[in-house]
Amino acid sequence: MYILKTEQSFDSAHFLYGYEGKCRNLHGHRWRVVAEICADTLQPQGQLKGMVTDFGDIKKDLQELADFYDHALIAEEGTLKPATKEAFKEEGFRIIWVPFRPTAENFSRHFYELLKEKGYQMHAVSVYETPNNCAVYCEQKERQNG
Numbered sequence: 001m002y003i004l005k006t007e008q009s010f011d012s013a014h015f016l017y018g019y020e021g022k023c024r025n026l027h028g029h030r031w032r033v034v035a036e037i038c039a040d041t042l043q044p045q046g047q048l049k050g051m052v053t054d055f056g057d058i059k060k061d062l063q064e065l066a067d068f069y070d071h072a073l074i075a076e077e078g079t080l081k082p083a084t085k086e087a088f089k090e091e092g093f094r095i096i097w098v099p100f101r102p103t104a105e106n107f108s109r110h111f112y113e114l115l116k117e118k119g120y121q122m123h124a125v126s127v128y129e130t131p132n133n134c135a136v137y138c139e140q141k142e143r144q145n146g
């Protein structure tokens with residue numbers, strides 16, 4: 001199997017609602033997103049001969065997804081008081097609401113699914129919150145009998 005890896009990053013703030021510890025506070029990360037796409041065979045001819053797909057295409061698509069979250073506050077839906085939301089709005093701060101707790105795990109799945117929707121055959125997506133910690137999402141392949 002062939003695997004292509006490409007990586008993008010974005011800087012944003014988040015907090016973990018309901019978490020007991022420092023991560024309940026608003027804080028920022030440089031999130032690194034590493035996408036891995038796979039194929040059993042290579043393109044046989046033309047511009048893409050000998051490639052899984054063009055690095056340029058997957059790079060552009062991942063960059064678009066990462067740029068969307070850049071320099072924003074990422075918040076789980078339903079976790080801020082209306083007055084806080086209003087205050088952020090008045091300040092003109094950019095908030096991106098997500099329907100999941102913004103953990104590395106959930107983001108790895110989120111980016112995996114968005115890239116899959118774009119037609120890529122996905123192997124895995126890794127999301128680094130810090131240089132040392134990352135979560136990886138991949139789909140469990142059906143186990144072979146025997």
Ligand SMILES: Nc1nc2c(c(=O)[nH]1)N=C([C@H](O)[C@H](O)COP(=O)(O)OP(=O)(O)OP(=O)(O)O)CN2
Nearest residue numbers: 016023027029102103104105129130131132133135
């Ligand atoms: N399994 C997960 N655990 C934690 C996540 C997560 O997404 N998945 N997230 C957090 C926090 O967001 C936190 O910012 C990261 O935690 P931590 O590794 O403690 O951060 P630092 O590396 O900056 O820790 P220092 O000890 O201050 O260097 C928590 N857990």
